[in-house]
Amino acid sequence: MGRCTVRLGSRFAGGVHPMPPPPPNDQQADKVFRAWLDWVNRNGIVDLAAMCAASRSKQVAFQRQKVASGKSTWGNGSCFAVVEVLRHRNGRWEVVQKPGWSQYEFAPEGKVHAERSAISQAYSEIGGNIEAVTRIYVELAPCTRRAINQHDTCDTWLATIAPNATVMYSHDYSNAGIAEWKKLNEAMAKEPEIYQFITTFANAGNARLSHDGSYVSWQGDDTRAKYHETARILMGLLENQMNIVVPLAAAARVDN
Numbered sequence: 368m369g370r371c372t373v374r375l376g377s378r379f380a381g382g383v384h385p386m387p388p389p390p391p392n393d394q395q396a397d398k399v400f401r402a403w404l405d406w407v408n409r410n411g412i413v414d415l416a417a418m419c420a421a422s423r424s425k426q427v428a429f430q431r432q433k434v435a436s437g438k439s440t441w442g443n444g445s446c447f448a449v450v451e452v453l454r455h456r457n458g459r460w461e462v463v464q465k466p467g468w469s470q471y472e473f474a475p476e477g478k479v480h481a482e483r484s485a486i487s488q489a490y491s492e493i494g495g496n497i498e499a500v501t502r503i504y505v506e507l508a509p510c511t512r513r514a515i516n517q518h519d520t521c522d523t524w525l526a527t528i529a530p531n532a533t534v535m536y537s538h539d540y541s542n543a544g545i546a547e548w549k550k551l552n553e554a555m556a557k558e559p560e561i562y563q564f565i566t567t568f569a570n571a572g573n574a575r576l577s578h579d580g581s582y583v584s585w586q587g588d589d590t591r592a593k594y595h596e597t598a599r600i601l602m603g604l605l606e607n608q609m610n611i612v613v614p615l616a617a618a619a620r621v622d623n
């Protein structure tokens with residue numbers, strides 16, 4: 368298993384940590400990693416945190432329209448996630464991302480934690496030929512204690528379904544972390560859908576495996592991505608960040 372877990376500094380930008388290095392002597396993981404690296408160096412690395420924030424913003428606006436009172440409360444208790452996979456289509460590899468959330472009513476398991484819901488939504492929307500899960504972003508850290516209608520913890524479950532992936536999150540799965548997460552959800556629900564004109568969260572740059580194969584680094588070379596300004600506004604306004612920087616360098620190393 369080559370899993371890498373990263374806590375991000377912001378909910379709105381920075382989900383650009385690469386895939387972890389493949390474990391030694393694992394040909395399948397190596398094949399997936401090489402295909403992912405090739406794709407990212409041609410098409411850019413997608414900021415999964417920013418994509419997740421856009422997904423929350425869009426869903427909250429959509430659900431608010433359905434509520435006659437116009438109350439902006441939907442989604443404050445629903446956790447959002449984005450899953451990235453490598454798939455094979457038309458004789459080529461491609462990397463795709465899909466968002467999901469924990470209160471998704473069509474999930475086969477019912478209302479479960481966001482990463483499970485996101486992965487099941489992604490699998491149904493992508494429609495087969497998935498080779499591997501490469502990266503995941505989830506607002507709350509994967510749980511290490513079992514939720515009511517799940518037969519295992521998300522941490523255990525992810526180790527099975529995404530054994531060689533980078534898992535990013537913004538809030539710890541503790542009482543304090545959950546309180547911080549809800550407070551930010553409430554603040555965000557009052558904001559208009561400001562990501563709506565942004566069509567891509569991809570960042571150009573260069574991802575590479577270190578010589579000793581122990582870590583993967585990514586260095587961005589384009590600071591003009593359209594979503595950066597939106598992310599900066601939200602970081603300042605909702606997270607009260609004093610030093611607002613959209614990261615353009617990130618790394619992944621396998622968890623010990």
Ligand SMILES: [Zn+2]
Binds near residue numbers: 510520521
């Ligand atoms: Zn969970």
